[in-house]
Amino acid sequence: MVLEAAVLYVKPGLEKAYESAFQQASAIISSMKGYRSHELxxxxxxxxxxxxxxEWESLEDHTIGFRQSVEYQDWKQLLHHFYEPFPVVEHFEKVDLT
Known part of the structure; x- marks a missing residue:
């Protein structure tokens, strides 16, 4: 399992519109291969x-499967204009402490 994490800064005054658009965009991401869950x-x-x-099954499910998909274009159109600055997205894996 891979955890994608992004700190997002939404332009002032657009928070409610962003949350509404994100709710719409949630249907897009949750339909993708390798998707496990998400939270905002x-x-x-x-x-x-x-x-x-x-949460993704693999890094490639996000970076290739989602980011290079037609659905990602819809995601971008719904959300990317809200961000200032544009977010940095990072990926993490769980550390086995046993």
């Missing part, structure tokens, strides 16, 4: 700051 968290201290966490 709103920061309590900084208005307009969000944390997106998406």
């Amino acid at each position: 968290q709103r920061c309590l201290e900084v208005k307009g700051k969000y944390l997106l966490l998406v």
